[in-house]
Amino acid sequence: MAAIEQDGKIFVGKGENLQYLTLKLANRHGLVTGATGTGKTVTLQVLAEGFSAAGVPVFAADIKGDLSGIAEAGEAKEAFVSRAKGMGVDYQPDQFPVMFWDLFGEQGHPVRATISEMGPLLLSRLLDLNDTQEGVLNIAFRVADEQGLLLLDLKDLRAILVYVAEHAAELTTAYGNVSKATIGTIQRQLLVLENQGGTKFFSEPALKLTDFMKTDRDGRGYVNILAAEKLMESPRLYATFLLWLLSELFEELPEVGDPDKPKLVFFFDEAHLLFNDAPKALLDKIEQVVRLIRSKGVGVYFVTQNPLDVPDKVLAQMGNRVQHALRAFTPRDQKAVKAAAETFRPNPKLNTAQVITELGKGEALVSFLEGNGVPALVDRALIRPPAARLGVITPEERKAIIQTSPCKGKYDQAVDSESAYERLQARTKEAAAPAGQEAPAGGGGILGGIGGFLGGLFGTNRARGTRLTTTQTIAREVTRTVTNRVAGQIAADIGKSLGGRTGSTIGRSIVRGALGGMLRR
Incomplete structure (x- = not known):
């Protein structure tokens, strides 16, 4: 087979001309659509193979389990060999580095996130x-x-x-x-x-996104496959997780503009689940992330049955298009065919709307960005046969791949760190304890407590990261209690001297200012 990736391009198929996806324009996002059984998964695998061969890591959800075959070498089946020859190339089996992931930890490395990272909106x-x-x-x-x-x-x-x-x-x-x-x-x-x-x-250790962005010793990008067969039974969890992942990539990755090739490509299968019944605030967030994440070097490719599944604002960001067959049996189907045809740059030689309903399995209408980011004329093309295995791998093969993964052992065991639950439980016990039984923590009296508190305060990232030690935590609570009582008494004395509600307010302001100045020193 012709090289999967060469001269900064991925070989995808052949129509009137050979069809290539330009890596420099691959972060302009893409859309793969078509009815069930028309070849969307094969196209997804072909694109993933090309990115991997070019050294670009890939993340993709495996809805039915048949994307896992990309980890094993393909077979020179007669259909594959003859299709390759029809394109003027020879078929060459190949395999690609893969890491398996699973939110439930059953068919891959566990994937975890914290409640704080997910945030209230998601x-x-x-x-x-x-x-x-x-x-x-x-x-x-x-x-x-x-x-x-x-x-x-x-x-x-x-x-x-x-x-x-x-x-x-x-x-x-x-x-x-x-x-x-x-x-x-x-x-x-x-x-x-x-x-x-x-x-x-929702637990720790939380996923490090850099683990999705690895290459092997040969420079090939890892294909990160999320086992989603069981996850699809909870479609809202599936959609929310993938949106969280996209948002985290947007927040953590630096701006890179338009690199020669993407830093990561993200395939979102069953994309309609992301948009179903989503409130406007969430749709606006999705549109914003998709629009801006391009400059972080991340390409997002939605895979779904119907182009109408994707909102217009998001659809407008999809520069690279692969449209498999659609069937126009109902008025909505006819509307979808018309909408799909209108999103392509017209080709005078093709009646795009008619061709969409006539495409065979493995055929597609293709339009990739070229030159200065202008969509190419739509072309009717045969998608190349995948070089890796098409279909599922055995449980034994999956287990062997997991055992040799670069992330083996990193996420296997969940960790229960001291956090809100433990802290609030401790407060409840302290409040319920009889008077006189509490003892100073760590020695040093109040000054020792203040020292521990300040050390913990300035060494702690409240938003995400480093947690206080148990001694620092206790010291901080003791100091906070003492400070509040002293501040309250001082404020009350000032209030009595000045008189009335105004005096109390001024007293509290003076105390807050004084204590704030001390803590900033």
Whole structure:
């Protein structure tokens, strides 16, 4: 077979001309559409093979399990050999480096994220919350952040929701109405998420995105395959996870402009699940990420049955198109055919709308960006046969690949770190303990506690990262309690001297300013 990748291009198929996807333009995103059984998965594999051969890592969800064959060498089947010869090339079997991942840790390395990393917007989408419930969830995140409580797993989120319910009266004044009924609804939705396997996903160690961006010793990009057969039973979890992954890539990767080839290519199979019933705020977020992530060197390719599954604002970002056959049996099908035809640059030699309904298996209408990013004329092409195995691999083959993976052992065991749940439990026990039984932590009296508190405070990233030691945590709590009591007494004395509510307010402001100045030194 002609080289899968050569001269900065990926060989995809042949129509009137050989069809190549230019690597320099591959981060302009793409769309692969077509009815069931028309060859979308084969096209996805062909593109993934080309990117891997060019040294570009790939992430793809494997909905049916048949993308896993890319890890093993293909076979010179008669159909493959004859199709390759029809393109004027020889068929050459090949295989590609693969890492398997699984949110449930059954068919690949476990994939985990923390509650804080997911954030309230995506969690609200995942839990199917209304605007009021989403508002309360935002309050819970704010309270956790202000109190330095890490939200890592579902029990942390449950604990902070209980705390918010218990302090609803005082929080309502600062943030708006917080009802226990709303908290109860969110807790019930969390229970549903737990039953769908959310407990395994929300934990540590959290996934490092750099592990998706590896190459092997030969310089080939790893194809990261997410086992999604079981995950598809929870479509909202599937869609939310992939959107989180896309958002994390956008936030973490530096700007690179238009590199000679992408840093990572992201295939989003069953893309309609991302957009189904999504609120406008979420759709706006998706459109923003897809539009801007190009400059981070990431290409996003949506794979779905119908181009109408993708909102117009997102569809407009898809520069590289592969359209397999659509069947125009219903009015909606006819509308989809017309919409698909109108998205291509017209070719005077083709009636695009008619050809879409006549395409055979393995055929597609193809239009890739060329030159200065201008779409090529649409062409009817045969997609090249994959060089790797087409279909599933055996459990034994999968196990052997996992055992030799570069990430073996890194994510195998879940870790339960000290976070919001443990901290709030400790507070409850302290509050319930009889007076006089508490002892200073770590020695050194109050000054020792202040030292530990300041060391922990300035060495801690509350948003994401480094956690306080147990000694620092206890010292911080003791110091906070003592400081609050002293500050309250000073404020009260100043208030008495100045008189009335104004005096109390001035007293509190003076104390906050003084303590703030001390802590900044």
